[in-house]
Amino acid sequence: MEGKVHPDCINASNPYHECVDYCFRKIAEAKARSEESEKLKNQEEPGERTVHPDCINASNPYHECSEFCFKQIADAKDQIRKEEPGMGEADGDPSSLNVSNDTKDHPEQQEDQGEERGGADDYPHMNEKQKKLFELRLKMNEARKANQMAIVAEKKKMEAPTEPRGISKQKWLEERKKKIGKLLDSNGLDMSKAYMLDTEETAEVKYKKWEKDPAPYGWDVFNQKTLYNAHKKRTKNIKVDMEAYNKGKEADPEFYRDASSLQYGKVSKVSEENIDLMVKELQEKEAKRKSFSRRRRFHEEKDIDSINDRNEHFNKKIERAFGKYTLEIKNNLERGTALPD
Structure with missing residues (x-):
């Protein structure tokens, strides 16, 4: 049995779908939105852009004049009126032209001015004086922009790139x-x-x-001197x-046995108090050993390169052994400079 499906439904291709009130409501809303967009488009077509004919960016199809543009046009016209009697002074000293400092606050206008520089055909609504004045301004803006880019490039060359994992x-x-x-050198020393x-x-x-005693090396941990020092520390x-x-010495004649004694292996009786002292010392030693391998502080900003605590401990040991050799490789991989272009 074929279901009732509207041709404009988004699920029309589904053979098991049947349209309900929700589908018809969505179709009606979509049609209403499309009609509104068509109306707005038709209304905007006559005045799609707002561009003054005297704007230096009038030939840019993506440019729309703002208050800044109108202000620049008015300033240019006022300046041209003032310079009407003596244009020769402006020709002799281009630096005396009043280049507006507002371009610093509007870098997008400065970029548009640099990109739209061209011949006399780019300014069909200007006379010769206006064209020459704007061309001089554009040249000065281009020179300023080139100087800034050169300064930034030189600074990048002088400063080394930051290392994402810290410097080696x-x-x-x-x-x-x-x-x-x-x-x-400043103090006259070497x-x-x-x-x-x-x-x-x-x-x-x-x-x-x-002043601290040096820690024993790996081959000195179990030699006689180290074991003797550990014994003194415990006793x-x-x-x-x-x-x-x-x-005890008076009660047992063989308290100090000699080589010919027949009581080899016999141990004198130890009091319960001394046994308790020995147990206490062993417990303190065990507690000290546990506190020595305490849990280290967790650093949130550090990269996570482990899947559990045991793997994290292993990675730390590997980092201690090989970290100084692999740090440069990791930094090069993150900067993208590990392989040649």
């Missing part, structure tokens, strides 16, 4: 060395006297770093009870 360590060190060199530029606070921080807070020690 090598570049930072080079820039810091240059700044220190300039300060030393690089060997760079420490004289340090403040008191900076010098104290350096001295504290020098420095133990309280020795000499009275209990002497009693």
Whole structure:
């Protein structure tokens, strides 16, 4: 059974669709909108653009005159009337022409003036004096615009592009060395006297770093000296009870066993109090180890390159090892300068 479908319905191609009141209402609204747009279009056709015939941008089909244009036309006419008796002065000194500074506030007008510069055929509604005056103004505007573009281009060449991920360590060190060199030259010093530029606070921080014991290297973690230092660190807070020690020594004749002792492997009885102290020390050590590997602060502005906490920890280790080598590559990829043109 074929359904009732209006030919103007947007679902007319659907064989299972049947138009309802909603469809007819939408079709009527669409027709009303199209009729209104046609009426507006017909009304706008006689006066599609508002362009003064004396405007310098009258030949631009996309230009519509504003208050700025009418003001410029009126100023130009007033100036031409004033210069009617002595046009030779204007010809001899083009810089004396009153080029309006309003073009700074209206850069779009300045661009239109530069683009619409041409021969005498571009100004059919002007006399020779007006044409020459406007051509001189356009030349000055073009020269000003070219100078500004040259300044911007030179500034871009002088300033290095900003790094999206931060500057590399090598570049930072080079820039810091240059700044220190300039300060030393201004004070009549060389690089060997760079420490004289340090403040008191900076010098104290350096001295504290020098006073600290160096951390053991990977191959020194389990040598005898390091293990002995760790043992001293763990036993420095133990309280020795000499009275209990002497009693135990008197009660057991083999408190200090020699090589020929037959009680090898036998352990003297330890008091419950000492066992509790040992358990407490082990618990404190475990708590200290947990607090050492604390959760680091999360930086929202940092790029997210992990899928879970474990992967994030792994990426941090990789970054510590290879980050300084891959930083330049990442920056080049983001700037689009990694591959040649």
